[in-house]
Amino acid sequence: MCLSRLGQIVYGSLAFISVGLILGSMFTPGWRQFKVKVNETLQEAESKLEVPKDLNMGLFPFLCQMPNNLTHATNQKQTNVEYCEKWFNSRPTYEKVVVGAMVAGLLAAGVSFVWNLVTFCACCCKGTIFRPLPALAGIAGLCLATAVLLYGYKNQQFIEKINQIEDLKHVENQNAVSYSFYLACGAMVASFANLVVGSLIVCLADKYL
Template sequence: MCSFITQIAYGIMMLITLGLTAGGLFSENWVQAPDGSSKGILCGANSFTTLSKNTADFCPGWWDNIKVFERVTVVCLFLAIIFQILGLVWNFITICACCCKKHIIHPLSAISLLNVIALAIAVIVYAINSNTAINDIVAALGTVGQGSMGSSFIMECVALGMAILCTIVASLAICFAEKCV
């Protein structure tokens, strides 16, 4: 019973982590300029151009125009989303497998740890290079003053904290499942 309750808590926490990760990745507020305007790391919806009636190109040249640290951040965040979905699916499978749960639940903590690693790399790489991103938006807009990190970056930091908690809860669920509690 305790492993079931712990897995329910894990599922709720992982859903929150997934929401924070996706929300931060797809929002346009990674860096804020002093005038209040902001910049995202993904291409915006206004970058959609139609080439002909049958084809469309979303954000032409976007990947080539972003810096390496932004590429690393985007790739790591997409990997984190994949690990989060995989963790939710595996958690659901092990909840449904009552009789053999103690034998198949073990990958849950490894998936959660991979999620933490992907999120940590994304947050650390972007934090180290945040001055470059802030200076780029201030220079592009020609504003005077200091820019700052936006709410999207903060969401990813909170997602990292939630991912760490998910890993701890997954380990507890494994301990409870092994003891058939």
């Protein structure tokens, strides 16, 4: 019984960490980072202009960070939001799959956290109500693994899409995943760890309850 309780505490902690990492990953603009340059002629004309160094993209258009001086450098009237919407609309299908997988992973991790609280407070039938814990953690882990592996594999191909947008010719062919991606990786590891912890909880419950 004590081991089962300890397992639930560990499970709840990992589920909480996983939810936090997923939220941090989804709502920060660090999934993709581009290196940005400004045309040399424009640099000469704007001698006081600070050349922007990079551009960060999130999973959603409102999570795009365009350097403010970039629109001045290119003498365009488009705002940062308009730039980011162009990028968002030009995304390939796989990125939409990534968003869906992240949302599904968040839901599964959230339900696992809530269900663990329910089982922790329950007074009876613990052997039965423990059983969804490893399944929920496994679903969350698989969803996050799908998002992480697909995004990591396909990321380099996205630069070809960007090069087809006339207004974004100043973006160099340097495209790398950034911190939000690694937050998702951390959430995936926490979820798979919870799969193991949840399985142990069920085994202990079957043996001692």
